[in-house]
Amino acid sequence: METIKAPRGTRDVLGGESWKWARVMDVTASTADDFGFREIMLPIFEHTELFSRGIGDTTDVVEKEMYTFTDRGGRSVTLRPELTASIMRSYLEHDMRRGPQPVKLWGWGPMFRYERPQKGRYRQFAQIDFETLGVPGPMADIEIIDLSMEIYRRLGLSNLQVVLNSVGCPKCRPAYREVLKKYFASGFDSLCDTCKSRFDRNPLRILDCKNDACRQITESAPAVTDSLCDECGAHFKAVMRGLENLGADIKLDNRLVRGLDYYTKTAYEILSGDLGAQNAVCGGGRYDNLAESIGGPHVPGVGFASGIERIVITMEAQGAYMGKEPAPFIYVVTSGGGAENEAVSLAHDLRSRGVSADLDFMGRSMKAQMKTASQANARFVCILGEDEISAGTVTVKDMSAGTQETAPRAAAIEKIEKNVSRKEELR
Numbered sequence: 534m535e536t537i538k539a540p541r542g543t544r545d546v547l548g549g550e551s552w553k554w555a556r557v558m559d560v561t562a563s564t565a566d567d568f569g570f571r572e573i574m575l576p577i578f579e580h581t582e583l584f585s586r587g588i589g590d591t592t593d594v595v596e597k598e599m600y601t602f603t604d605r606g607g608r609s610v611t612l613r614p615e616l617t618a619s620i621m622r623s624y625l626e627h628d629m630r631r632g633p634q635p636v637k638l639w640g641w642g643p644m645f646r647y648e649r650p651q652k653g654r655y656r657q658f659a660q661i662d663f664e665t666l667g668v669p670g671p672m673a674d675i676e677i678i679d680l681s682m683e684i685y686r687r688l689g690l691s692n693l694q695v696v697l698n699s700v701g702c703p704k705c706r707p708a709y710r711e712v713l714k715k716y717f718a719s720g721f722d723s724l725c726d727t728c729k730s731r732f733d734r735n736p737l738r739i740l741d742c743k744n745d746a747c748r749q750i751t752e753s754a755p756a757v758t759d760s761l762c763d764e765c766g767a768h769f770k771a772v773m774r775g776l777e778n779l780g781a782d783i784k785l786d787n788r789l790v791r792g793l794d795y796y797t798k799t800a801y802e803i804l805s806g807d808l809g810a811q812n813a814v815c816g817g818g819r820y821d822n823l824a825e826s827i828g829g830p831h832v833p834g835v836g837f838a839s840g841i842e843r844i845v846i847t848m849e850a851q852g853a854y855m856g857k858e859p860a861p862f863i864y865v866v867t868s869g870g871g872a873e874n875e876a877v878s879l880a881h882d883l884r885s886r887g888v889s890a891d892l893d894f895m896g897r898s899m900k901a902q903m904k905t906a907s908q909a910n911a912r913f914v915c916i917l918g919e920d921e922i923s924a925g926t927v928t929v930k931d932m933s934a935g936t937q938e939t940a941p942r943a944a945a946i947e948k949i950e951k952n953v954s955r956k957e958e959l960r
C-alpha cells in the first residue's frame with residue numbers, strides 16, 4: 534500500500550521550525566497587549582454566506598479559492614479564507630456595539646484558500662489578524678498600521694515599506710469606476726480574460742491584476758486619489774500625516790486595491806524586498822461597509838492580516854533573531870544495570886522544579902547516551918553510574934566547560950536549580 538502524504542498545498546511545521554513560530558506568536562501577543570487588543574478564538578468554518586456576502590462574490594477568493602462544502606445537515610459551510618469577516622460576525626453576534634468603542638480584537642490560526650501553491654503560499658496557511666471596530670476616524674487606521682510595523686520591528690525585521698492607497702467609499706467610488714472603465718475601454722482587447730470579466734462588474738480589481746499585459750495597461754491608469762470625495766480625501770491625508778509623524782517610510786501606490794471588496798478608504802500593504810514576487814508581509818485597510826453587507830448595522834472597522842509563514846521566511850532571509858531552539862537543560866545518563874528507576878526519579882524531581890530534563894529509554898551504552906546529550910545540546914549531564922547509585926550521589930558534568938563534580942543527590946539538584954535561574958546566560 535502506498536503511504537499517505539499531506540495534501541498538496543499543506544505542510545507540516547516540524548519541531549525544527551515550530552519554535553520559530555512560537556517566537557512570532559509570543560511577540561505578537563505581547564505587542565497586542567501593549568496596544569490594548571484582546572485575543573478572540575473563532576470557528577475554523579463559517580456559513581458560506583458570511584464570506585460570499587462579506588468579501589464579495591466577484592473576488593478571486595470567493596470565485597475560485599474557497600473550500601466550500603455541504604455538511605451532513607445540508608448546510609453550505611466554508612473553511613475560513615480570512616479572519617476579518619468572522620471577527621465582524623462575532624462583534625455583531627455578541628452585540629459588542631453596546632460597550633465602549635472601539636473594540637480592539639486579534640486572532641490567529643489556519644486559513645484556507647485553494648490557490649496554486651508556491652514559495653511562501655499554501656492552501657492551508659496561518660495568519661495573525663488585528664481589527665479595530667466601531668470607530669470611523671483616521672486615528673484607528675494610523676494605530677493599526679503602527680501596530681503592524683511594531684510587531685515586525687520587535688521581530689527584528691528591517692527594510693520594510695508601507696505602501697498606502699485609498700479605495701474611496703460608496704459616495705466617490707462609482708465616479709472612479711466610470712473613469713476607470715473609460716480608460717480601460719481603449720485597451721480592452723489586451724486585458725486578460727479575468728480582467729475582461731471584471732470590466733463591468735468590478736473594474737477596480739483590474740488594477741490589482743498580476744498579468745504582464747494588464748500591468749502595462751494599469752501603469753498609467755487614472756489615480757483613485759484624484760477622484761476621492763472630500764471626506765475620503767481628508768481621511769487619506771490625515772492617515773498619511775499621522776504615519777509621517779511616526780517616522781514611517783511610506784510610499785503611495787494608486788494600484789493597491791487589495792483583493793477583497795469590503796475595503797473603503799485606507800488600503801495598505803507592508804512589503805519586504807526579501808520575499809520575492811509574493812512580497813507583501815501584511816495587508817489591510819478600512820472596511821466601513823462590511824458589517825452592513827453581512828446584514829448588520831453600520832460598523833466602521835480597520836485591520837490587517839499577516840501570514841506567519843511569510844513572517845518566518847522574511848526573518849530567516851534577513852537573519853533576524855528567531856529565539857533559541859529548545860534544548861534540555863539536563864540530560865540524565867546512566868550506566869545501565871538497574872539504574873533506569875533512579876534516572877526516571879531524578880528526571881522527575883528536576884522537572885517538578887521546573888528544570889527541563891531528558892533521558893534515554895533504550896538502555897543504550899553510556900557513550901551513546903553522552904553522544905545524544907551532546908547532540909541535543911544539553912547544558913549539563915547528570916551521570917548515574919554504579920558508584921553514584923550505591924553512594925546516593927550524582928555526578929554533574931558541565932558540557933561547555935568540560936568540568937564535573939560529584940555531590941549528594943539533594944545537593945546536586947539544589948545546585949542545578951540555582952543554575953536554572955542563570956539558564957539564559959549559561960546557554
Ligand SMILES: [Zn+2]
Pocket residue numbers: 701702703704705706761762763764765766
Ligand atoms: Zn469617498
Ligand SMILES: [Zn+2]
Pocket residue numbers: 724725726727728739742743744747
Ligand atoms: Zn488581468
